[in-house]
Amino acid sequence: MLWETYLLAQREIRRNVLRSALTVLGIVIGVAAVITMVTLGSGATAQVTSDISKLGSNMLQVRVGQGFGRSGGVRSEAPPFKIADAIAIEQNVSGLQAVAPVSNNAGQAILGNINWATNITGSTDAYHDVRDWPLAVGRRFHEGEMRSGQAVCVLGSTVREKLFGAEDPVGATLRLGKISFRVIGVLVSKGQSSFGTDQDDFVLIPLRTFQRRIAGDINVGSIMVSARDGVATEKVQTDIEYLLRERRGITANQENDFHVRDMKEIIATLTGTTRVMTALLGAVAAVSLLVGGIGIMNIMLVSVTERTREIGTRLAIGALERQVLLQFLVEAVVLACFGGLLGIILGLGAAALGASLLGVPFILNPGIVLAAFFFSAAVGVLFGYFPARQAARLNPIEALRHE
Numbered sequence: 001m002l003w004e005t006y007l008l009a010q011r012e013i014r015r016n017v018l019r020s021a022l023t024v025l026g027i028v029i030g031v032a033a034v035i036t037m038v039t040l041g042s043g044a045t046a047q048v049t050s051d052i053s054k055l056g057s058n059m060l061q062v063r064v065g066q067g068f069g070r071s072g073g074v075r076s077e078a079p080p081f082k083i084a085d086a087i088a089i090e091q092n093v094s095g096l097q098a099v100a101p102v103s104n105n106a107g108q109a110i111l112g113n114i115n116w117a118t119n120i121t122g123s124t125d126a127y128h129d130v131r132d133w134p135l136a137v138g139r140r141f142h143e144g145e146m147r148s149g150q151a152v153c154v155l156g157s158t159v160r161e162k163l164f165g166a167e168d169p170v171g172a173t174l175r176l177g178k179i180s181f182r183v184i185g186v187l188v189s190k191g192q193s194s195f196g197t198d199q200d201d202f203v204l205i206p207l208r209t210f211q212r213r214i215a216g217d218i219n220v221g222s223i224m225v226s227a228r229d230g231v232a233t234e235k236v237q238t239d240i241e242y243l244l245r246e247r248r249g250i251t252a253n254q255e256n257d258f259h260v261r262d263m264k265e266i267i268a269t270l271t272g273t274t275r276v277m278t279a280l281l282g283a284v285a286a287v288s289l290l291v292g293g294i295g296i297m298n299i300m301l302v303s304v305t306e307r308t309r310e311i312g313t314r315l316a317i318g319a320l321e322r323q324v325l326l327q328f329l330v331e332a333v334v335l336a337c338f339g340g341l342l343g344i345i346l347g348l349g350a351a352a353l354g355a356s357l358l359g360v361p362f363i364l365n366p367g368i369v370l371a372a373f374f375f376s377a378a379v380g381v382l383f384g385y386f387p388a389r390q391a392a393r394l395n396p397i398e399a400l401r402h403e
Helices: 002-015 017-053 083-092 143-148 157-164 207-215 233-247 263-306 308-316 321-358 366-392 396-401
Strands: 059-064 096-111 114-123 135-138 152-155 173-176 179-187 202-206 222-227 258-262
Touching: 017 263, 017 321, 017 366, 059 233, 059 263, 083 096, 083 222, 083 233, 096 157, 096 202, 096 207, 114 157, 114 207, 143 207, 152 157, 157 179, 179 202, 202 207, 222 233, 233 258, 263 321, 263 366, 321 366
Parallel strands: 114 202, 152 179
Antiparallel strands: 059 222, 059 258, 096 114, 096 173, 096 222, 135 179, 152 202, 173 179
């Protein structure tokens, strides 16, 4: 019985191919839009998580000022950090893997007649451990080079490419401003961050060299801290804040003139934001499914009107109301499911193309594909029931008289 009803539904759909195609178009667009938005949103979330994870494993950043969203911002009276603050954190806070004081400044990297504007970063050998950033070639700073402030440097892969191309720069000499530096290594490439900045466009030099020859002071811009695996970064953050409040003479009724940012908190915030945006876009796209459902209801009502005499004949020769109801309901569900299948194919294709263009990973979510398909089938049932019920309740005599 059900198979025969399905065959009848297919026959009726094929009799009006163009009308049927236009009817399911709303379902196709709705399903495709939902799958595309959710898939791209999942890829964007994964990309953000991956990019921030590249900053370092279990990393915390300590900076002067009250941080984003706090009243007052960076207070003018807030003193900068010193190397001694980083040493105190390393010696007094437990559960740490590495501590790296960092200062930055814009500068020019010059090799012969090639001039490249880049970022000059001064830090210690622990920078590699905190950022989880190994060398592609060369070596790290020696202890003596860091203590005496020698003019040696490690290049990011972008600077290496701009100045040296495919050549090995280790052992070569370049200038940072007016000062000559010997290249001792090149970092592994990390690529662009989720904020669009090139992480590889910088030159790393010893912190004391930076302070004496670049900045001309003994200040430290920030302190990067990496916790050991298994150690709660929340406890490390609390211990650092307590230690720095004591060192900076901040009383109990005063707010911090510095802030400690946990990378895990940033990851959670950004991924939460992308998930909310994905859900919002998916919900907006799902509205077109309802529009498609209204289209199915409309065309089924037209079909009932066109086939009134056929319905009357079937009822007159003994067909039951539930059989007529089932026939029109199956037609609506077949249309919706067909539109759902086309929408899945179109949505996955659009998501793959969009992921390639946006540079985010294509993450297939079988759950959303199945949910979109079953939702399209539910739309067929929901919006097909009223026209089917109207057809089943036709008076056979009146239906046979219908012109």
